[in-house]
Amino acid sequence: MNKVKVLLAEDEASLGMIVKESLESRDFVVFHAENGEKAYEVYQTEKPDILVLDVMMPLKDGFTLAKEIRLENKHIPIIFLTAKSQTSDVLEGFNNGGNDYLKKPFSMEELIVRIKSLLNRIELKPNIENIKIGNYTFNFTKQTLIHSSEIVQLTHREAELLFYLVEKKNEVLDRTFILNKLWGNDDFFNARSMDVFISKLRKKLRNDDTIQIMNVRGFGYKLLC
Known part of the structure; x- marks a missing residue:
């Protein structure tokens, strides 16, 4: 090895x-x-x-x-x-x-x-391309969202977070799980950081009003589309 x-x-x-x-x-x-x-x-x-x-x-x-x-x-x-x-x-x-x-x-x-x-x-995570999220196409490998002819660039952390939301689409993504998975622990400081990234993803998905990232209080987030 x-x-x-x-x-x-x-x-x-x-x-x-x-x-x-x-x-x-x-x-x-x-x-x-x-x-x-x-x-x-x-x-x-x-x-x-x-x-x-x-x-x-x-x-x-x-x-x-x-x-x-x-x-x-x-x-x-x-x-x-x-x-x-x-x-x-x-x-x-x-x-x-x-x-x-x-x-x-x-x-x-x-x-x-x-x-x-x-x-x-x-x-x-393999190379993942062309995942449909409403009217968007999510390319995890290139870290992009495509809507019509517009290409929105994601940061590495935004792409990772969206990947896990998509994996649990229409189900609750457990808050503690994703904090430990991407941030290393689920303390208050990291939870605030994740909330900021959720807000950024909402803005980048705002051109399709059928998409919603819902806060399930006390449990986590749910991507609805």
Whole structure:
């Protein structure tokens, strides 16, 4: 079995070394870069399976790096490491292509669980194209919604959330399940973040009034179409 290759972009040398050695002791292959520009070079040459990116880095920050990589690869998992904890900062990370985030300080056990969860999630979803949602066509692979001739681009997190809503179409998508699946836990902070993404999906589906994402209080959400 091939070892999982991790690109770790972390400008704090001591933390980078600790994370690298800890992951390698658990059979990962780790490429460590201490700034965003070097990390992009390593991404190009080593073709890692997953990215762990510090947000605040010299030369190129983690959000900018993720945005550039997403132009080439829409599916590689990205975890942000950040000392920031405001909802707006976390949403910015998701909007720039992040799949998950860890607030510093973090435990290695938690990082490893997040890495394995994201890699497992990729294996569960094949390339999915041309799913009908009312008058829209949803392309999960390209992360787009097409309505008439209009193409609406989705963020990575929006596409993931819509994918699970479509899977449970006309049924309740359990709130706790989807928070744990996409956000890693179901705390209040993540629940608020998910509510924002639900609102964004409603706006992007607003051109078909037969579609509704209904809030089932105390249980979750239901996509009706």
